[in-house]
Amino acid sequence: MSRLLVTLLVILVVVVGGLFLLSSRAHEVPQTQVEKAVSLDNLS
Template sequence: MSRLVVTLVVILVVVVGGLFVLSGMAQEKSPVRVEKVVPLANLSN
């Protein structure tokens, strides 16, 4: 095989491997409830 084909195959393997690593790192986080005080003056507008 030529060097170009070998280089393209190596790049493809690295990209696909990186996608698998990134997909394994994705984790869902539960939402955090944040309570904030709202002054009554802001509600009267």
């Protein structure tokens, strides 16, 4: 194999591995609903 082909294969493996690593780390955090007590004294 030529050096160019080996270099391209190494770069391809590194890029695919990096994409796999980043995709496995990204997790969505579910939203939490926060309820807060509000006083009604301010409404009058």
